Amino acid sequence: MTADPDTLLLAEALIARRSLTPDDGGCSRLIAERLARTGFAIEWLDCEGVTNLWATRAGAAPGPLLIFAGHTDVVPPGPREHWASDPFAPSRRDGLLYGRGAADMKSGLAAMVCAAERLLAAGPLPGMLAFLVTSDEEGMARHGTRHVAEVLRHRGVRPDYAVVGEASSNARLGDRIVVGRRGSLGCNLRVFGRQGHVAYPQRADNPIHRLLPALAELAATQWDAGNASFPPTSFQVSNFHSGTGANNVIPGEADAVFNFRYCTESTAAGLKARVHAVLDRHLPRYQADWWHTGEPFLTRAGRLIEAARAAIGEIAAVQPELFTGGGTSDARFLAPLGAEVVEIGPINGSIHKIDEHVRIADLEPLSRIYERIARSLLGA
Ligand SMILES: [Zn+2]
Known part of the structure; x- marks a missing residue:
């Protein structure tokens, strides 16, 4: 041709x-x-x-x-x-x-x-x-x-x-x-604790210790099983930041960024609700800013x-x-x-x-x- x-x-x-x-x-x-x-x-x-x-x-x-x-x-x-x-x-x-x-x-x-x-x-x-x-x-x-x-x-x-x-x-x-x-749903998460000396943890509240088990639970969750057209919904942490740089300071905050690539078996609202249920169990104080760039x-x-x-x-x-x-x-x-x-x-x-x-x-x-x-x- x-x-x-x-x-x-x-x-x-x-x-x-x-x-x-x-x-x-x-x-x-x-x-x-x-x-x-x-x-x-x-x-x-x-x-x-x-x-x-x-x-x-x-x-x-x-x-x-x-x-x-x-x-x-x-x-x-x-x-x-x-x-x-x-x-x-x-x-x-x-x-x-x-x-x-x-x-x-x-x-x-x-x-x-x-x-x-x-x-x-x-x-x-x-x-x-x-x-x-x-x-x-x-x-x-x-x-x-x-x-x-x-x-x-x-x-x-x-x-x-x-x-x-x-x-x-x-x-x-x-x-x-x-x-x-797939749809794309992401979140900037900030966890608030209380800064203090590592030698006196009872006077501080370590946000890293609170955030890690929450992220571990989210990372281990099966969100759905996918279907004939799509693989299962995936959850990935893309960023994790915390610490003052000093080795003897418990930081006051910890930040994570995570993203879902989700299939038609899940919805953005449903995923958010499930994430918040996990975060609420682990984190006394946090702020979650979501972005949703595609159904x-x-x-x-x-x-x-x-x-x-x-x-x-x-x-x-x-x-x-x-x-x-x-x-x-x-x-x-x-x-x-x-x-x-x-x-x-x-x-x-x-x-x-x-x-x-x-x-x-x-x-x-x-x-x-x-x-x-x-x-x-x-x-x-
Ligand atoms: Zn193009």
Whole structure:
């Protein structure tokens, strides 16, 4: 199969637009121009300096709503001299396209735009196709997809399906699709004791002695047993600090930071309650500051996974593994709208690295996969 000049050229044009998170660098405007020419209604849902594009192509008849979703922002390239070529000047070498964002995820966006152009060339589909493109995924991810999802919720928009063009593939295009992600819940814990001389422990209250058994109990707890799609919820202590530096002083405070990566068998509220039950038993005085950066989601077997499997089998000739590992992505904000969500994109081996790249020969098939999925879901 030959490289699709459209997808390749658009990917290069996007890479050439320097879009360090949360800066969009003009990428969304370029995408919007292309979509407007294809008949999409363009709406800007910018928020706090973040560029958010919501583009919709109404259906020829009532039908499902499919969202193609992605982000234009990229992570910093790191030292320029470590790159073989300028990270913001796309470079083709030995069948690979190099540049920051090549895999994460400007090629995915370019492939989606070109898929929509081919799909809609002959007029609208029965269902509705939409694009949700943000510039705040790699950073705080507060004013991007999360914000647009809130707007959609208020409007009563209920997407049926969403495909996020994140780099999901492992060794070959399409060999892996992401159908779920674990949730992330963390806590900064401070335990208060009373400082004193180690020779007079009765006049002090050692917070380390109180915190250690509490952490030991938390670390030994089985939070759930996982399920067919997810490993069991994991608890890890990432930081532990205490002590004044002196060897004869009982410190007044002890700090720990811990994090849950939790599956769909647990909830953030349930985990917090169980942690507090343990802490309350061990610690007379403490302060727990929680942060919750993502709900878990899982797309179960259904029309979207079926359509994705069929498209990948036909175009890339592989059977995709359904994967739920890895970090978080914007899919976590789309799933709560009620949509079946998957992530399908190029090979992810170089994302966030020096000399990030994609295989040029994968671009056209990737675009065809998106096109085929949309065609089967929207009934064209
Ligand atoms: Zn990404």
